[in-house]
Amino acid sequence: MAAFNQLNTYLYLAVILFCLGLYGVLSRRNLIAVLISVELMLNAASINFMAFNRFLAPHPAVGQIVALFIMAVAAAEAAIALSIIVALYRKLKSINIEQANELRG
């Protein structure tokens, strides 16, 4: 399969994944779903790194390290986001993003 040996294949995959994530973030009203979508976007970035590393970078490990970093950051981000969601739920009894409108002028 020649397609798997090309950079472009992976970049298309990443773009698709990123757009799915972005769509999720912009359209879903449930905060947990938004959080999941953000994870998708992060994974798209990871794939980009891995792909460029595989096909372009002189040193084979750099992209993998960055991918590992992204995982760690994603884990931390998920923890923080979840705690924010819990706090929001305690206050509003809901995790609908449209309910969080206290700052409206």
Next chain:
Amino acid sequence: MPALDPLFVLCAACVILPLLAFGGIMIFTWRRPFLSLAVSLTASTACLLIAWYIFWQRWGDPTPLILNVDWMVSDLVRVPFGFLLDPVSQLMLVLVATISFLIQIYSIGYMWGDPGFGRYYADLSLFAMAMLGLVISSGLLQLFICWELVGLASYLLIGFWYEKFSASEAGKKAFVVTRFGDIFFFMGLAILVIFYGSLDIASINAAALAQKMEPWLITTCALLIFGGICGKSAQFPIHVWLPDAMEGPTPVSALLHSATMVAAGVYLLTRIFPFFAASAPAMTYVLAVASLTYVLSSTVGMVARDIKQVWAYSTISQLAMMAMGLAAAGLAHGTLFAGYFHLTTHAGFKALLFLCAGAFIHHYGTNSFFMMSKGGAKKLTIPMVTVTIGALALAGIFPFSGFFSKELILGNLWHLDNKLWVGIGLLGAFLTAYYTFRVIFVLLFPRPEDHPAWEKYYEPVAGGHGHGHGEEEEAHGHGHGGHGGDFPGHAPEWAINLPLIVLAGVTIILGFLQGTLERFLLGESHPHEMNYLLLVLAVGLALAGIGLAWWDWGRKGATWEGFLSKVPALENFFIQKWYMDHFWRWFLNAVIYNIFSKTFTYNDRRVVDGGVDAVALGCIGSGRFLSFLQTALLQLNLLFMVLVLAGVGIYLLMGR
């Protein structure tokens, strides 16, 4: 970093140990009086030993030794931190260490049973640290820092019985008034840094000696620095804090008035004596101010009824005398020896006088020496004998130490062309002898019980007192009454008597060491031509003063009315302390409060507060306005953000 000189380490230890004692007591042991006492005494003994060791080690070596490490370096200005060891500082070091050690011993007896025992020793340690640091600083900035610390420690000690209103007021007054002088001192230092570029004592002195500095610079700085000296050494017109400072415990007064605090001013004058001496106008000004102070304080001393007040005014007058001696020496190209020697001898006998006063106060619970006399003061043999020795020294009678140093100062004054100065000096000597022996004779020869004089001088021993009188009853309630808590038995008598005997011994011996000390200080001894006329005049006037005091206060039929009472207007003028307190009160009300405070308050209210309020209100308003941008549609905002980013990205990648 090169290996440190062992002497540097010793000097540093001398400064740091009392500081550690202060910190240790304040943080850990202040609730436990005897532990605090042990900590403080250990530090003070160590300082004493170090001081004497340095003194002995460098005996006969007049070359100054400067031990510096860099502290702050900024472009052109280098501020070193270090010590200057030369005969002047070594002698003072020994003096300060010894006196503060003796006073710590004495305080065991005097402060026995006081609830603030631990705090008291902490403050004494801080005081010792500041003063020792001041004495051996190598630069004026370091000296100034210690100078301020001395002020702080004296504030703490003067207001030690802070629960008494008058004591806390006196502490505040001392602090504010000396700070007022320090402003000038600091301005002088600033000008020196700007125009000369260094605050190193040795280099300033050398430059002034070699006439490398412009005269206007020297005069300006000398006058400004003398402002600081005026505050610290209680010279006219900002001497008013010192009599009030008697509110502190008596050992503190002894410490303040002998080797530390007030001596710091004169010490500074000696320290940069060549600098001062390079400016004749400044020296003349010093001489004039000191002479005025000398007369003022001597006359007020003649009418005070509080034994500590008398000694306080005598301190002011003796400090003025030192300044006169130094100024005269500066004008006549003499040496600093006379003034400095008087500083040394004065430290001994003034500490002695105050400690004796403390012994009486401790015993009789009153500050009025008339009431002490009524209580039978002459039965306290050791304090009575020692106070007489101290008084003889203060009056300048042979063979006590004050005689030698006063003689030198008068000799210096005599060399000036204008004989007015020596006249003032002699007048002061006469008045000094008079008011000193007024106290002694009153203490020694009480009137019979039914004598009318008792009516006049009667003061209740406890209860509501006028300002500055009988201030120690409250503390003595603690001391003699319940023996609260940790203090077993009665205060140890030896602790009070031992320092008295030591200091009396010093007072008798020190005068005969004049030649030795001069060789030590100057590296050479000038043979003094004896000026018999002056000698006879001085001693004769002192004896006349004592004789007059005997006539007024001592002899069998004496009415206990000073010769001044023939001139009631003058007497009243003196009793009101030349209206100096009134003047400052008026000055504060009329100038400071009415003009400056009012303007600044207005400025504060309208400009500063108004400005801050305007900023705050503006923030609130603009926040209101900006909040209209928030739609609470989070995802809509996000969408716009993504679109804009995408647009920018596309423009950057492809647009060009």
